[in-house]
Amino acid sequence: MDTTKNTKKIAKIFKKITTWQQKVVKLEAKEKKNNLDEYKINKLKEKITLYQKLSETYNEQGNEAKVKRAIIKEKHKRHQILYGNITQAIIIICFPLAVYALFNSFYSLIDSIMASRIKSAANASGVINISNIMVISQIKSMISAFGAGIAGGGAVLVSRYYGAANITDAKKTGSNMILVSIITSLIILVLLVPLAPVILKIAQVPQISNSVILYFRLILIELIFVSINNIFIGLEKIKGNSKKILILNITVLIIKLILNVIFVFGIKVDSIIYLEIATIISQAALFIYSCFIMFSKKNMLQISFKNMRPQSIYIIPILKLSIPIFLGKFVMSLGKTTVNALCGSYYGEATNGLIVGALGVSNNLSGLVTNTTNVFEEGESTIVSQNIGNKNLDRTISAFIRTLAIVAIISLIGYICVRFIFIDQLTALFSIGNKESEKMSLYIKEIFVYDSLSIPSLGLTSALLGLLYGYGKTFLSSILNFSRIGIRIISLVVCHSIGLNYTAAGISMGISNILIGIMALCFLLFFLVNLKKKGYKGLYLSQKKQSEN
Structure with missing residues (x-):
């Protein structure tokens, strides 16, 4: 047969x-x-x-033939990244991920809308659920920064080994990434589960109930699956399997959406914990599949228990690159949590506790564009890392320039769409016929007018960060993220002190991201001049490597 x-x-x-x-x-x-x-x-x-x-x-x-076929296909994808048309390589890697990011952003909005439909005795309107979820989502982002840092930093190292055709070290680095991620996730789970009520109180979650505490604890379980899934996605991205990633992530979203519809509109649950149960089930499904693929003999970057033994020559470089990425993401989320707390303190009473939810939804509206452009940051860093491993610095700069052009076009079109064309339709989704929901829609729209100004600058920043991550310059990226949060908090405090109303929440977002965009330009000039003069690890611009034929 x-x-x-x-x-x-x-x-x-x-x-x-x-x-x-x-x-x-x-x-x-x-x-x-x-x-x-x-x-x-x-x-x-x-x-x-x-x-x-x-x-x-x-x-x-036999299986050996199947393995050979898989390896041949992987080598072809690697050849495209190292020697093929660079614009085509960027699109092949990033476009499927960008489509997923767009779908995921829409899902975040749908999740918020569904949360507003969940009513209970303690929450008659359901709208306050949005504020609860938005505050907790920032805490979640802070915690998940550990896993994201490991996945991001480790992926840079694996990309370099892969670009240099050093598959043995690439496999060992990937296996040690899994080990570090598992240990980190378990430590976080053990430490934070008992502290859940305290953490929610410090973050000023608007309405802390037993169901909200359980919701947060379930998130901690979810993050174990997410941390491993992020590594799997990072490794597949290195191999150029963006189409596979898109299909898997869309499948996860569909599972979540179907379960949420069943819970909210079918069973008509009275607690937001069911939204998180749906998320855990979908992430667990991806986790099972990812383990099957990562440990498969057909996988060119196969993970194995043998290679998962702690080895300092792999773990230390992973941590060196991962910690700055983690700090950048952690501080950024910490800053957003602080902004949420300040907004709740400044304007919570005047807006009946709706301001935090409105700010979060406004961020999600911007995310329809910025989350899409952020994907190019990740894809660009993969291409840059592999070409550094292949000793071709000129190609890394070409990748940056083309990524910047693509991101600029997407940012401009996206800004026009969400700010002017579809703004009324998007905000109307949160109006369900009662006074609180009408107010929520109004707050979202007024905050978003200013918050959306950050879309173009975040596009520029994402292209720069992709270049910096690829070169392992995670310290510079951390400075950008630290600065963004500092400026945002200072802007909010100043706006409040001069008597501005709740729109100050959006104004502070816009100001901080625009200033960071300007700062990113300065960083870019500094980096390029330094690269031109001093080179990178013995390599210099215009030192091209001959293409393979």
């Missing part, structure tokens, strides 16, 4: 190869060939070589 299938597959492959060879002959026969023709010829020859190698594996039997 397998032999018959393989014969059919070989026939299909050779049919494709024949078609491509005919196209190459026609293109090469042209008297005047332009750059596009040359590009098409090279791409067709690459495909022909790839499929010829694939056809050979179908003549072999």
Whole structure:
């Protein structure tokens, strides 16, 4: 049976190869060939070589042949990142992730809308649930910064090994990332579960009840799955499997959405803990799949228990890169939590506790654009890291310039859409016919007018951070994040002191991100001048490596 299938597959492959060879002959026969023709010829020859190698594996039997096929495909993706069209590489890696980020941002809005529909004896309108969830989500971001830092810092190292074709060290680094993540997640769980009521009180969650405390504790369990899933996604991104990541993440969102609809509109639950149960189930499903893939022999970056033994030569570099990333993300979330607490203190009474929820929803509206552009930061850092490993600095700068151009276009179009075209429709989603929800919609709209000004500057910052992360300059990125929060808090305090109303929450966001955008430009100039003069680890700009053919 397998032999018959393989014969059919070989026939299909050779049919494709024949078609491509005919196209190459026609293109090469042209008297005047332009750059596009040359590009098409090279791409067709690459495909022909790839499929010829694939056809050979179908003549072999067993799992080894399947492993060979997987490795050939991975090498082709690596070749695209190191030698192919750089713009195409960015789009191939980032576009599926950007689509997911957009869907995820929409889901965050839907989650907030569903939370507003959950009513209980203590919460007659359901709108206060939004404020509870928004405050807790920032605490969640602070805690998840540990896992995100490990995934981000470790991915930079794995990318370099992968770019240098050092698969052995790439596997060992990936395995040690998993080990560090598991240990960190368990320590956080043990320490924070008993402290849940205290943490929620310090963060000034508007309405602390037993269900809210349980909701927070369930989040701590969820983060164990999320930390491993982030590493899996990072490793797949390195291999260029963005399409797979998109499909998996969309599947997770669909599972969450279906369960939430069942809980909220079917069963009509009276507690927000069911929203978190839906999230845990969906993340657990991805966790099971990710473990299957990561430990598979077909995986070019296979994780193994043997390589998971603590090894300082891998763990120390991971921590060196991860800690600054963690601090940057942690401080950023801490700053948002502080801003939420200040807004609640300054304007909570005047807005019946709705200001924090309105600010959070406003951030989610901006996130429809900024979360999408942030994905390019991650994809760019992967491309930059691999090309550093391949000793080609010029290509890293090309990747940055093209990423910046793409992000600028997305930011501009996104800003116009969410700020002017769809603003009324988006804010109307939170109006369900009672006074509190009408007020919530008004607060969201007025805050978002100023908050949305940060969209263009965050796009610029994401492109710069992608370059810095790729070069391992996580300290500079931490300075940017520290500065953003400091400016935001100072701006909010100043706005309140001069008598501005709750719109100060949005104004402080806009001011801080615009100033950080200017600061990012200065950092960029400093970095590029320094790179031009001193190079990087013995490599210099214009020191190009010959392309493979």
